Amino acid sequence: MFKAKLLLIGPSESGKTVLANFLSDTVETVGGEYCPTQGVRILEFESQNEGGGDKSSTCEVELWDCAGDFKFESCWPALIKDSNGVVIVFNPDMPRHLTEVETWYSMFISSQGLQDSQCLLMAHHKPGSGVDNGRPNLASHLNRLPLSHSNLEEDPEGVRQGFRRYLENIVQTLSESREREEMSIIT
Numbered sequence: 001m002f003k004a005k006l007l008l009i010g011p012s013e014s015g016k017t018v019l020a021n022f023l024s025d026t027v028e029t030v031g032g033e034y035c036p037t038q039g040v041r042i043l044e045f046e047s048q049n050e051g052g053g054d055k056s057s058t059c060e061v062e063l064w065d066c067a068g069d070f071k072f073e074s075c076w077p078a079l080i081k082d083s084n085g086v087v088i089v090f091n092p093d094m095p096r097h098l099t100e101v102e103t104w105y106s107m108f109i110s111s112q113g114l115q116d117s118q119c120l121l122m123a124h125h126k127p128g129s130g131v132d133n134g135r136p137n138l139a140s141h142l143n144r145l146p147l148s149h150s151n152l153e154e155d156p157e158g159v160r161q162g163f164r165r166y167l168e169n170i171v172q173t174l175s176e177s178r179e180r181e182e183m184s185i186i187t
């Protein structure tokens with residue numbers, strides 16, 4: 001069984017906490033006022049990969065629902081340490097978010113040399129927002145990264161599937177690095 005530490009980052013109010021609760025099946029009183037996450041909140045759950053029900057296809061996920069406010073910048077090194085993947089959540093209708101994604105990318109992804117497949121851009125559509133499911137107009141170097149649209153009202157299963165597919169990439173990377181480690185012990 002693999003264990004993955006995944007970070008959910010991105011601009012404030014983009015929907016990170018809502019998505020984290022949804023993906024981990026955490027029930028929280030909804031419909032209340034917006035409550036910005038302070039620092040970080042860690043959710044733990046197991047995810048079954050699509051392939052089958054055997055042990056190896058289960059992954060233990062530590063989902064770090066991080067604060068979007070830059071005032072928590074001093075916590076970032078602790079968040080980044082030993083993380084296996086990064087999901088950037090943003091609202092594709094907001095030009096400010098599109099530019100902010102670049103900052104998150106350089107702070108959390110290129111700085112620690114994660115592979116593209118360990119990252120996911122999550123274009124989150126809140127209720128009543130646009131339904132454009134095309135590729136948002138992001139900086140060109142971000143076009144290599146996998147992108148998934150999420151709309152919890154219209155296609156919650158699609159959101160779960162998109163996340164599971166991403167998790168399969170993560171498990172793949174973990175298994176490759178475990179193999180490399182084992183080889184280096186033997187040789």
Ligand SMILES: Nc1nc2c(ncn2[C@@H]2O[C@H](COP(=O)(O)OP(=O)(O)O)[C@@H](O)[C@H]2O)c(=O)[nH]1
Binds near residue numbers: 016017019034035127
């Ligand atoms: N109903 C609904 N509300 C959402 C959704 N995504 C975000 N929101 C609302 O948008 C606000 C910001 O979401 P939140 O997840 O706290 O943003 P964060 O700052 O990125 O963690 C909250 O008031 C949420 O209730 C969604 O998919 N459905």
Ligand SMILES: [Mg+2]
Binds near residue numbers: 017037065066067068
């Ligand atoms: Mg939050």
